[in-house]
Amino acid sequence: MSEPTIAVVGATGTVGKQVIASLMQHDVEPDQVRFFSSERTQGEELDYQEETLPTEPPREGSFRDVQAVILATPSPVARELALDAQRSGAWVVDLSGAFRVDANVPLVAPGVNDGVLDRAFSGRIVSIAHPATQTLLATLGPLRAKFGLAFADVTMLFGASSRGNQGMEQLTKQTAGLLNAKDPDIEVFPHRIGFNVIPAVGGFEGGLNEGERHVLVEAARIWSGEALPALTATALTVPTYHGLTMVISAHLNRPVDADGVRALLKEDTALKVIDDPSQNVYPMPMLSTDDVAPHVGRIRAAGPRVQLVVAVDSVWRLADTAVDVALELADRS
Amino acid sequence: MSEPTIAVVGATGTVGKQVIASLMQHDVEPDQVRFFSSERTQGEELDYQEETLPTEPPREGSFRDVQAVILATPSPVARELALDAQRSGAWVVDLSGAFRVDANVPLVAPGVNDGVLDRAFSGRIVSIAHPATQTLLATLGPLRAKFGLAFADVTMLFGASSRGNQGMEQLTKQTAGLLNAKDPDIEVFPHRIGFNVIPAVGGFEGGLNEGERHVLVEAARIWSGEALPALTATALTVPTYHGLTMVISAHLNRPVDADGVRALLKEDTALKVIDDPSQNVYPMPMLSTDDVAPHVGRIRAAGPRVQLVVAVDSVWRLADTAVDVALELADRS
Incomplete structure (x- = not known):
């Protein structure tokens, strides 16, 4: 299997930038990442390792070749995009809290409820607990x-x-x-x-x-x-x-x-x-x-x-x- | 009886300045106040109502004609000056916390222990509880x-x-x-x-x-x-x-x-x-x-x-x- 591709939506935001820093720390290669941002900041370019990568607004089909989408957007945007991405077959990691009360969506807090992703759940959306x-x-x-x-x-x-x-x-x-x-x-x-x-x-x-x-x-x-x-x-x-x-x-x-x-x-x-x-x-x-x-x-x-x-x-x-x-x-x- | 004279020690400090603002709000006249400060800030002048009043370091006998001394100084200074002032016959209002555990010194928290000054106490020193x-x-x-x-x-x-x-x-x-x-x-x-x-x-x-x-x-x-x-x-x-x-x-x-x-x-x-x-x-x-x-x-x-x-x-x-x-x-x- 080839290395998976990870998409970051909200890449130019405060959380998105840190997601990108973490991807670099995890040695994820430039050809394995895709950066998306809102219409407002589209065209902004982001340094990634030795390269400069573009950002673009997510569109129908944007997530087709992506294995996981990290949503670092406001909740209403996350709610919409999560379903799109799931339909494309991608895993969705939501940071917005949009799904934190959804019983079908596992809520992940590492070191607290480890193993939650190993239990059965129906969709492909996962919610990350608020850092607090x-x-x-x-x-x-x-x-x-x-x-x-x-x-x-x-x-x-x-x-x-x-x-x-x-x-x-x-x-x-x-x-x-x-x-x-x-x-x-x-x-x-x-x-x-x-x-x-x-x-x-x-x-x-x-x-x-x-x-x-x-x-x-x-x-x-x-x-x-x-x-x-x-x-x-x-x-x-x-x-x-x-x-x-x-x-x-x-x-x-x-x-x-x-x-x-x-x-x-x-x-x-x-x-x-x-x-x-x-x-x-x-x-x-x-x-x-x-x-x-x-x-x-x-x-x-x-x-x-x-x-x-x-x-x-x-x-x-x-x-x-x-x-x-x-x-x-x-x-x- | 003529109007009492109030001395403020530490007059150029953060608390001292607010003490002076409060004295003005209480309509205490310029000839009823005396301002003292440390050697470091001596000579500094302070506006008081229509006048500009000097500050000087407290010396032996400084509190002789004063009815009440407000100590807005660090605790060690307050501890020393409070006894001087008491010996001069002045009332001492200590803001430094130097006497907050002294059973002979009433600890005043208005609205909390009102009447504490009406009970018997031996000296002329009173401690004001920390604002917190x-x-x-x-x-x-x-x-x-x-x-x-x-x-x-x-x-x-x-x-x-x-x-x-x-x-x-x-x-x-x-x-x-x-x-x-x-x-x-x-x-x-x-x-x-x-x-x-x-x-x-x-x-x-x-x-x-x-x-x-x-x-x-x-x-x-x-x-x-x-x-x-x-x-x-x-x-x-x-x-x-x-x-x-x-x-x-x-x-x-x-x-x-x-x-x-x-x-x-x-x-x-x-x-x-x-x-x-x-x-x-x-x-x-x-x-x-x-x-x-x-x-x-x-x-x-x-x-x-x-x-x-x-x-x-x-x-x-x-x-x-x-x-x-x-x-x-x-x-x-």
């Missing part, structure tokens, strides 16, 4: 397995990259403006994000914003069938670019101490424990860049209560997971 | 009184003003540098703060940073004698200037719903409920500037669990509380 969900469940997983998890509350600090390229450009523009005493234009975020904190990530429904809904809905789905610990989430946007910071407060079924929690999390090779506060060593979004592993630190515990801080390069985590899954699925073709 | 403590207990107070509070976890996002003028200058300098692709100098904070999140506010002891210790120690002292709810705190520094954002997760003794919590908090005139997320209305540090009241919103509840977001202008809250207390004490002279 992946990170939260990957961190709580070992605690839950060993001590039992009663419930947890998580505060999530998203950077401007949660709104893609536009979000990051807005942060730069507003910040530069504010440093020059200029009133900022409000476009991508509902309020000024430069030097501010907005307790919102995406739109609200039923009192919860999109960032919170993603995590709560996906965690419930991934944890279902097992004794389901109760979870609450608060998502805020802070003036950083990449990276997601979480403060997790968990209540276990048995008392623990910080050393025990630290030792347990250190055993988990999917996590990096970075925890020596007196030496100014702890997780920070700045340090987690380009690392797929969540950085865990500021571990405190008393009785059954545990607090910790987690930082993760959420965009890289999402992109790299997508490429792993796409390559695995493409091999099945 | 004030805000947290003022928010939890009504919930605790009505439903009973089992425990609470709080995540606190401090701005650069927690490190005073230097902190804010560092944020500006690093941010401007980063926008021009310059590596930042690391001086005031242990790591880069521009476009980053640092899970630290001040130095660490026993796994807790200064911001966390302040709140936990003060809350335990203010709540002691009553059934003490257990509290955990995580303090982080985010790239904002003024303002403190808190995410509070509380577990009550009785089930509630969000409407019930909202209605209860609205009855409290010391709080402002700002809670209409679907219209992008919620607390933000940007909006809390110059308001002494904590802004409370994003109210969610299920069973006995409540989540909310609080924003407060912590510097203004501290400064304005100090002036209220100083004027009240000075009247007792």
